[in-house]
Amino acid sequence: MSILAILISLGLLMFLAYRGITVLLLAPLMAALAVVLSGDAGTLLPSYTVTFMSQLGGYLAKFFPLFILGALFGQLMADSGAAHAISEGLVKRLGTRHVILTVVLACAILTYGGVSLFVVAFAIYPIGAQLFQRTDTPKRLLPAAIALGSFTFTMTALPGTPAIQNAIPIPYFQTNSFAAPGLGIIAGLMMLGLGTWWLKGRASKAQAQGENYGVHQNEGLEKDSSLVATMSMTAALVPLIMVIGLNALLTYLVFPRIDFSYLAESFPELNPAGATGMWSILIALATASAWLMISRWKQWSDLKTTVNNGCFGAMLPVFNTASEVGYGAVIASLAGFAIVKDAVLGLYPSNPLISEAVAVNVLAGITGSSSGGMSIALSTLGSTYMEMAVKSGIDPELMHRVAALAAGSMDTLPHSGAVITLLAICKLTHRQSYGQMFMMTVAFPMLALITVVTLGSLVGSF
Incomplete structure (x- = not known):
């Protein structure tokens, strides 16, 4: 009964989210429905106040600053005239036939450079909207273009990508972020093309x-036309370059050389190695935002309104995503989820590539999270998959790349926090845009995954 409860809850969540009902209400209601239908009605209130809310609060504690600064940066890019200047410059240089590719590549460059996909969505949305409006391209296609550049090949396929989805498999298979580079490039080109x-x-x-x-x-x-008229495309690109450059500089050169041992006494639970990545992007975003405010100081007509609108704009996306995290935590606490997890992870035991691909895919779909689904799969059977790979003569690098690619397929079903957040940023609904997003983030990544599994089974890793 608990399994059926999870399926009913998940199905209703996806259906109602697709119909445009806010996940702020849906997530706790559907989590409560799953608890009641599974026969655990006596734990309903603790499931909400302890499991759901603690996970929601934990997510906010980790990522709220990122959402605030990302939204502020995006608003400053729009209101300063930078977004308009970039859109005009790109259209002038590339013509009006390549606006979709322009948006995709802009997102890809940022995410491959290590910028969070949520930050990219905030920063690129005003630029993409300007481009689509300028060329009269239907806006309903914009979320799909942003998702293609942010949620797919730069997240799971391209070798060396700093995305968390490419880092999780490393300790399980003793690999690195450049695992199976040839297969990763093939998968990436398939998704992009x-x-x-x-x-x-x-x-x-x-x-x-x-x-x-x-x-x-x-x-x-x-926008105020005077702002646009006085900003060149080069000047408009400076803040984006600052985000990428400062993030990389702090991540790879500055923070690794600092001894943070002096923080141990005051902050015993702090792990500097795990925190510096977030610190880097926060500093980069804050610096780029400050640059926009200071460098355009004389041109701002109402800077206070821009700052307020940017910060307020982060509220709905961050709480949408945090609510999804809370929902996933409640579902994972149910007895039926353990049965589903065990059944999924036990599929195709004779072929670790297929078993791993199916397990990560299904768990990412259930949890609505690529990193969450992969973490569950590998924490449970990572060592087993490694042993199976060694016995079968399968390169661990291939196992790494398949796990990463599988995590980025069914993770973006309608209830996914990333999907809901991107639609909220673009001010569109599931009904308007999800069909095309599905093709970008589920259908084509799945095809790329099948291709890699097939090639890997036939010729091995390369």
């Missing part, structure tokens, strides 16, 4: 049928 081709085709078809950008209220894209 197929995704761009698909979106350009959908845009051309829509425009041929008379569909344009559309009417979207309260976008905040109307």
